Amino acid sequence: MKKLAILGPGVVGGSCAEILLRDADLLERNAGEQLELSYVLARRALPDRPYKDKVVTDFSVIEHDADVFLVIETIGGCGAALEYVRRALAAGKHVVTANKQLIAEHGAELLALAKANGVSLLFEASVGGGIPVLHPLSQCLGANEIYEVRGILNGTTNFILTQMLEHGQSYEAALRDAQTRGYAEQDPTADVEGIDAGRKVCILADMMFGKNVDPSRVRMTGISAITAADAAFAEAAGMKLRLLGRAVRQGQSLTVFVSPHFIAGTQPLAPVSGVLNAVEVLGSSVGAVLFSGPGAGGPATASAVLADVIDIVRNPGRVQPVSWPAEPAALCDPEEFESLFFFRTRLPKEACEQALGPVRWLPDAGAFHGGFTQKTTRRALRASGLALDAVWPVLA
Numbered sequence: 412m413k414k415l416a417i418l419g420p421g422v423v424g425g426s427c428a429e430i431l432l433r434d435a436d437l438l439e440r441n442a443g444e445q446l447e448l449s450y451v452l453a454r455r456a457l458p459d460r461p462y463k464d465k466v467v468t469d470f471s472v473i474e475h476d477a478d479v480f481l482v483i484e485t486i487g488g489c490g491a492a493l494e495y496v497r498r499a500l501a502a503g504k505h506v507v508t509a510n511k512q513l514i515a516e517h518g519a520e521l522l523a524l525a526k527a528n529g530v531s532l533l534f535e536a537s538v539g540g541g542i543p544v545l546h547p548l549s550q551c552l553g554a555n556e557i558y559e560v561r562g563i564l565n566g567t568t569n570f571i572l573t574q575m576l577e578h579g580q581s582y583e584a585a586l587r588d589a590q591t592r593g594y595a596e597q598d599p600t601a602d603v604e605g606i607d608a609g610r611k612v613c614i615l616a617d618m619m620f621g622k623n624v625d626p627s628r629v630r631m632t633g634i635s636a637i638t639a640a641d642a643a644f645a646e647a648a649g650m651k652l653r654l655l656g657r658a659v660r661q662g663q664s665l666t667v668f669v670s671p672h673f674i675a676g677t678q679p680l681a682p683v684s685g686v687l688n689a690v691e692v693l694g695s696s697v698g699a700v701l702f703s704g705p706g707a708g709g710p711a712t713a714s715a716v717l718a719d720v721i722d723i724v725r726n727p728g729r730v731q732p733v734s735w736p737a738e739p740a741a742l743c744d745p746e747e748f749e750s751l752f753f754f755r756t757r758l759p760k761e762a763c764e765q766a767l768g769p770v771r772w773l774p775d776a777g778a779f780h781g782g783f784t785q786k787t788t789r790r791a792l793r794a795s796g797l798a799l800d801a802v803w804p805v806l807a
C-alpha cells in the first residue's frame with residue numbers, strides 16, 4: 412500500500428482525490444498496489460468534500476510523515492507550490508505535478524533535486540492536460556533526431572479562434588463566450604497573450620532537446636491583436652488561424668516562440684478545433700507524429716496526473732527518469748526565423764510589392780488588404796519600412 416498526499420484540492424486536485432476514492436480497485440490493479448489518499452492540503456477545512464477527514468492545513472504534517480510515498484502538487488504557480496515541492500523532494504517523497512509554470516521556470520533545479528534524493532518528479536499533466544504526450548516523447552521517440560515540436564497548447568485561445576473563424580464572432584464576443592463557459596479565467600491575460608502556451612512549449616523544448624529554455628527569453632505573441640479581418644482572410648485562403656507554440660532546431664540552436672499562425676488545411680494541426688489541444692513532433696525516423704485530445708478539465712488532467720502516480724508506484728527503484736541541465740539553451744532570435752508570412756495592411760498593394768517582391772493577395776476584407784509574402788524573416792519585413800498591421804507566420 413502506498414500513501415499519497417494531494418496539495419491544493421481545486422479543479423485538478425479535487426478530481427484526483429475523487430478518482431482515487433471512486434476508482435480505488437482499478438488504480439490498484441494498474442499500479443500493482445493499493446493507493447491510499449492519506450492527506451489533502453487545503454487552506455481551510457472542507458466539510459462538504461468526500462475526503463473531508465483527510466484535510467490538513469499544515470504542510471509539515473505531510474513532510475514529516477515518513478510513510479507518505481508521493482505528493483501530488485496541484486496548487487499552481489511558483490509560490491507555495493515551489494516551496495512545498497522542494498520540501499517534499501528533500502524529504503525523499505516522489506512528486507507529481509500539473510504545474511506548467513513550476514516546471515517551465517524551475518524544472519532543471521527540481522529535477523536535479525529529485526535525482527539527488529533518489530526520487531522521481533513527473534509532470535505529464537503540465538503540457539496538454541489529459542493528452543499523454545511527454546511520456547511518449549521521452550520513452551518512444553528516443554531513436555529520432557527531433558527537428559521540431561509544435562502545438563496548439565492552449566484550449567482557451569483555440570476556442571476563441573474557432574468561434575471567430577467558424578461562427579463569425581468578434582474577438583471580444585468569443586472571449587466573453589469562453590469566460591461564460593468556464594474555459595477562460597476572469598483575468599485571461601496568461602491565455603490570450605500566449606504566456607500559458609509559452610510555458611508549455613518551453614517544457615516540450617526542454618524535454619525534446621535536453622536544454623533549459625527559460626520562458627523569460629521566449630517571445631510570446633498571443634491572439635489579442637487578431638481581428639475579424641484576419642479571420643476573413645484565413646477563410647478566403649482556405650486556411651485555419653491558430654495560436655502555435657513552436658520549438659525548431661537550427662543546427663545546435665533552437666528557435667522557440669509562440670505566435671498566431673495561418674495553417675494550411677492539409678496540415679495535421681488544422682482540424683484541431685475548440686478546446687482541444689494537439690502536439691506535433693517531427694523526427695528523423697518517424698516523420699510527423701500527432702498527439703491530440705483534451706488539454707484541460709479536472710478529470711482529463713487528473714487522468715494524466717494519476718498515470719504518473721501509477722508509473723512511479725510501478726517503478727519504485729528508478730531515479731528521476733527525465734532531466735535537463737540548468738545552463739540556458741542557446742536560442743536563435745525569432746526575428747531571423749524564415750517562413751512565408753501572412754500580412755494585413757491598409758497600404759497600397761503596389762507599395763507593398765515594391766518593398767517585398769511578389770505577394771499572393773487575398774480578396775480585400777473591408778479597408779484591409781491581406782496577402783502572403785515569399786519566404787522571408789520578420790527582420791526583413793521590419794527593414795522594409797512598411798507599416799504592416801499584422802504579420803503571422805504560415806504553416807503551409
Ligand SMILES: NC(=O)c1ccc[n+]([C@@H]2O[C@H](COP(=O)([O-])OP(=O)(O)OC[C@H]3O[C@@H](n4cnc5c(N)ncnc54)[C@H](OP(=O)(O)O)[C@@H]3O)[C@@H](O)[C@H]2O)c1
Pocket residue numbers: 418419420421422423424452453454455485486487488491509510511512536537540706707708709712
Ligand atoms: N484546470 C485545468 O484544466 C488544468 C489543466 C492542466 C494543468 N493545470 C494546472 O494544475 C494546477 C492547478 O490548477 P487548477 O485549475 O486545479 O487550480 P485551482 O482550481 O485554482 O486549484 C488550486 C487549489 O490550490 C489551493 N491552494 C492555493 N494555495 C494553497 C496553499 N498555499 N495551500 C494549500 N492549498 C492551496 C486552492 O485553494 P483555495 O480554494 O483556498 O484557493 C485550490 O483548491 C495549475 O498549476 C494549473 O496550471 C490545470
